[in-house]
Amino acid sequence: MTKREIIGIGVLLLVILVYVFDQFLYQPLKLDKTRLANEQRQIIQELEEINARQSRDQKLLILEPEIRQEYQKMITQIPPEPMISDTVRYLEWSATQAEVAVASCVIQDLHDKPNVPGGNVHQGLKNGVLTPVRLQVIARGNRYNLLCFLLQIDNSPRLMIIEDLSWRADEPEDGFIPPTPKPNGIGEAEKTGTALNDGETETLTISLTIYSSTVKHNTSQ
Incomplete structure (x- = not known):
C-alpha cells in the first residue's frame, strides 16, 4: 500500500x-x-x-x-325574618341623627319578583337560604348630612347592601340669594324666607338590599 x-x-x-x-x-x-x-x-x-x-x-x-x-x-346581621318595620324605623332614626329628611321609602320583594331590574343578581339566593328585599330610599338634605346618613346605613346593625345611589341638586328655593363674591374671591350665601340650613339642598336616592334567613343558622361548627 x-x-x-x-x-x-x-x-x-x-x-x-x-x-x-x-x-x-x-x-x-x-x-x-x-x-x-x-x-x-x-x-x-x-x-x-x-x-x-x-x-x-x-x-x-x-x-x-x-x-x-x-x-x-x-x-x-341577617335576621330570620325581613323585619321591614324595624328597618324603616332604623332608617328614620338614622335620618334624624344625620339631620336629613326621608321623602319616601319604597319596598319591593325581589324573592317574589325575580324578573325586576337587578333580580338576576339574586338568582343564586333562590335556594331557600337567603331572601333579598330591595328598598328604595329618597332623602333630602345638604351633602354633608347625606353622607352622614350613608355612614349610618353602612354601620347598620343588620346587613344592608347599597346597590346603587344617585345625587341630584334641588332647585333653589324662594328666598335664596346666590352668593356675592367678596374682594378675596369668597362668597357667602344669604338665606331668607324658607331657605334651609347651611349648604345646598340635594336629593339622594339609595337602592339598598336587606336579607333575611329562612333557615336556622348552624353555629356549632
Missing part, C-alpha cells in the same frame, strides 16, 4: 470513529442530560407549588378564627 492509501484509510477510520462516538455515546448522553434537566425543573416547580400550597394552608389555619368570627358577625 502506498503512503497516500494509508493516510486515506486512516482518515476514513477516524471519521468512522467520530461518527460512532457521536451517534452512540455523545448524542445519547446529551439527550439524557436534557431529559434530566427537564425533570429537575419539573421537580423544582412541583416542590415550589407544594410549598406555596402549604404556606396558603397555614395562612388559612391562622385566619380561620378570624373568618369564623366574621361569619358569626355577618350571621347576626
Whole structure:
C-alpha cells in the first residue's frame, strides 16, 4: 500500500470513529442530560407549588378564627325574618341623627319578583337560604348630612347592601340669594324666607338590599 492509501484509510477510520462516538455515546448522553434537566425543573416547580400550597394552608389555619368570627358577625346581621318595620324605623332614626329628611321609602320583594331590574343578581339566593328585599330610599338634605346618613346605613346593625345611589341638586328655593363674591374671591350665601340650613339642598336616592334567613343558622361548627 502506498503512503497516500494509508493516510486515506486512516482518515476514513477516524471519521468512522467520530461518527460512532457521536451517534452512540455523545448524542445519547446529551439527550439524557436534557431529559434530566427537564425533570429537575419539573421537580423544582412541583416542590415550589407544594410549598406555596402549604404556606396558603397555614395562612388559612391562622385566619380561620378570624373568618369564623366574621361569619358569626355577618350571621347576626341577617335576621330570620325581613323585619321591614324595624328597618324603616332604623332608617328614620338614622335620618334624624344625620339631620336629613326621608321623602319616601319604597319596598319591593325581589324573592317574589325575580324578573325586576337587578333580580338576576339574586338568582343564586333562590335556594331557600337567603331572601333579598330591595328598598328604595329618597332623602333630602345638604351633602354633608347625606353622607352622614350613608355612614349610618353602612354601620347598620343588620346587613344592608347599597346597590346603587344617585345625587341630584334641588332647585333653589324662594328666598335664596346666590352668593356675592367678596374682594378675596369668597362668597357667602344669604338665606331668607324658607331657605334651609347651611349648604345646598340635594336629593339622594339609595337602592339598598336587606336579607333575611329562612333557615336556622348552624353555629356549632
